[in-house]
Amino acid sequence: xxxxxxxxxxxxxxxxxxxxxxxxxxxxxxxxxxxxxxxxxxxxxxxxxxxxxxxxxxxxxxxxxxxxxxxxxxxxxxxxxxxxxxxxxxxxxxxxxxxxxxxxxxxxxxxxxxxxxxxxxxxxxxxxxxxxxxxxxxxxxxxxxxxxxxxxxxxxxxxxxxxxxxxxxxxxxxxxxxxxxxxxxxxxxxxxxxxxxxxxxx
Amino acid sequence: xxxxxxxxxxxxxxxxxxxxxxxxxxxxxxxxxxxxxxxxxxxxxxxxxxxxxxxxxxxxxxxxxxxxxxxxxxxxxxxxxxxxxxxxxxxxxxxxxxxxxxxxxxxxxxxxxxxxxxxxxxxxxxxxxxxxxxxxxxxxxxxxxxxxxxxxxxxxxxxxxxxxxxxxxxxxxxxxxxxxxxxxxxxxxxxxxxxxxxxxxx
DNA sequence: TCCTGATTTGACCAACTGGTCAAAGTCACG
DNA sequence: CGTGACTTTGACCAGTTGGTCAAATCAGGA
Numbered sequence: 001x002x003x004x005x006x007x008x009x010x011x012x013x014x015x016x017x018x019x020x021x022x023x024x025x026x027x028x029x030x031x032x033x034x035x036x037x038x039x040x041x042x043x044x045x046x047x048x049x050x051x052x053x054x055x056x057x058x059x060x061x062x063x064x065x066x067x068x069x070x071x072x073x074x075x076x077x078x079x080x081x082x083x084x085x086x087x088x089x090x091x092x093x094x095x096x097x098x099x100x101x102x103x104x105x106x107x108x109x110x111x112x113x114x115x116x117x118x119x120x121x122x123x124x125x126x127x128x129x130x131x132x133x134x135x136x137x138x139x140x141x142x143x144x145x146x147x148x149x150x151x152x153x154x155x156x157x158x159x160x161x162x163x164x165x166x167x168x169x170x171x172x173x174x175x176x177x178x179x180x181x182x183x184x185x186x187x188x189x190x191x192x193x194x195x196x197x198x199x200x201x202x
Numbered sequence: 203x204x205x206x207x208x209x210x211x212x213x214x215x216x217x218x219x220x221x222x223x224x225x226x227x228x229x230x231x232x233x234x235x236x237x238x239x240x241x242x243x244x245x246x247x248x249x250x251x252x253x254x255x256x257x258x259x260x261x262x263x264x265x266x267x268x269x270x271x272x273x274x275x276x277x278x279x280x281x282x283x284x285x286x287x288x289x290x291x292x293x294x295x296x297x298x299x300x301x302x303x304x305x306x307x308x309x310x311x312x313x314x315x316x317x318x319x320x321x322x323x324x325x326x327x328x329x330x331x332x333x334x335x336x337x338x339x340x341x342x343x344x345x346x347x348x349x350x351x352x353x354x355x356x357x358x359x360x361x362x363x364x365x366x367x368x369x370x371x372x373x374x375x376x377x378x379x380x381x382x383x384x385x386x387x388x389x390x391x392x393x394x395x396x397x398x399x400x401x402x403x404x
Numbered sequence: 405t406c407c408t409g410a411t412t413t414g415a416c417c418a419a420c421t422g423g424t425c426a427a428a429g430t431c432a433c434g
Numbered sequence: 435c436g437t438g439a440c441t442t443t444g445a446c447c448a449g450t451t452g453g454t455c456a457a458a459t460c461a462g463g464a
Contacts, residue, residue: 029318033234036422049442111317115310116232118375125379133380155381156393163369164362173320177327178335179357191358198400238452251412253453
């Protein structure tokens with residue numbers, strides 16, 4: 001395995017190729033369903049060569065999840081207590097939906113992990129995630145107390161945003177099967193905006 | 203493998219025990235993550251004995267999915283064109299949420315399958331499922347045309363109900379991690395009813 | 405009780421899978 | 435161009451897993 005010196009050109013290229021391939025495979029098959037050989041082939045490397053860059057299959061998975069959780073929470077971090085409440089919320093919803101459209105593999109990687117009980121990231125959920133959500137819920141409560149958005153259960157409000165937006169990535173096949181040819185992302189933004197506008201307008 | 207004669211007492215008992223165990227294991231680990239040995243142990247049988255009742259691991263999985271899809275669609279089937287529109291919709295949402303609470307393993311089994319591209323039930327999605335949804339969407343459109351519920355994209359309306367309700371089963375660990383000790387199902391029904399009442403009231 | 409078909413299992417197997425290792429090849433820089 | 439570090443790989447291994455099979459055991463009707 002490469003030392004801790006600054007990574008060489010080849011290390012950078014191969015590590016990136018591996019993570020890209022691993023994301024494809026893990027998100028489509030889950031951790032247990034993915035094989036190291038599959039990832040290697042997809043990355044254009046041999047299996048021992050993969051394991052030269054990452055010490056184990058689990059290490060690749062961890063690297064992906066770590067990188068993921070951070071970007072995944074970004075849209076919520078941007079929620080600004082100083083902004084106009086309804087627009088802030090609609091902006092959050094919009095950003096979250098765009099993430100589902102632009103990063104469906106990441107969404108499915110996450111979904112796979114959570115559905116199976118989050119064995120590898122449970123602590124991140126109760127710590128990082130909960131902390132951030134609690135903080136933002138406090139903002140929501142403030143807005144509700146001031147009558148600037150309608151009062152609803154703030155945690156369920158956030159859950160609803162997660163589920164609604166991620167559904168389009170995680171259940172993509174089902175959505176497309178039902179819609180026939182129509183592109184879900186052509187019509188989803190308007191529907192979802194309407195939904196939250198009606199729910200939250202005081 | 204047992205013949206096609208009427209099933210014996212032992213056959214009934216063991217088949218049921220196997221499916222119950224398989225549901226536990228598949229829903230928690232996914233198809234690839236589950237092992238036949240695990241299912242056998244959970245069912246209190248030996249591995250060869252399992253394979254005496256089901257010819258393969260895949261056969262158990264198929265048996266579960268088949269049984270599942272039917273009951274899964276029941277709440278939607280009950281949507282009645284003759285009823286009062288808003289109450290019909292709220293009733294549907296309520297039934298769907300109760301299924302998530304009462305049958306979370308089934309929900310996760312389904313989620314696992316869909317997230318990974320529905321390799322085993324794709325045809326059921328484009329046929330059975332799509333047919334039923336199209337039929338119910340026609341009812342929704344009728345109600346909207348008559349101004350009895352607010353006009354919104356009917357397919358997205360249904361997707362939203364699926365995602366919102368199933369989220370509580372599929373992402374159970376996440377929901378509970380964020381909520382701390384509070385029981386999600388204590389407060390979810392009210393939130394969700396409020397949401398759809400505001401969205402759909404003309 | 406005896407017999408026949410149903411049920412159960414220990415022993416086994418081939419394929420797959422994650423991971424190792426020593427040897428060979430390549431790179432970059434003095 | 436030589437050298438030491440970095441990179442790549444063929445061969446291999448041990449553990450796991452889905453599935454088989456012949457033999458043993460059991461259930462229940464005649």
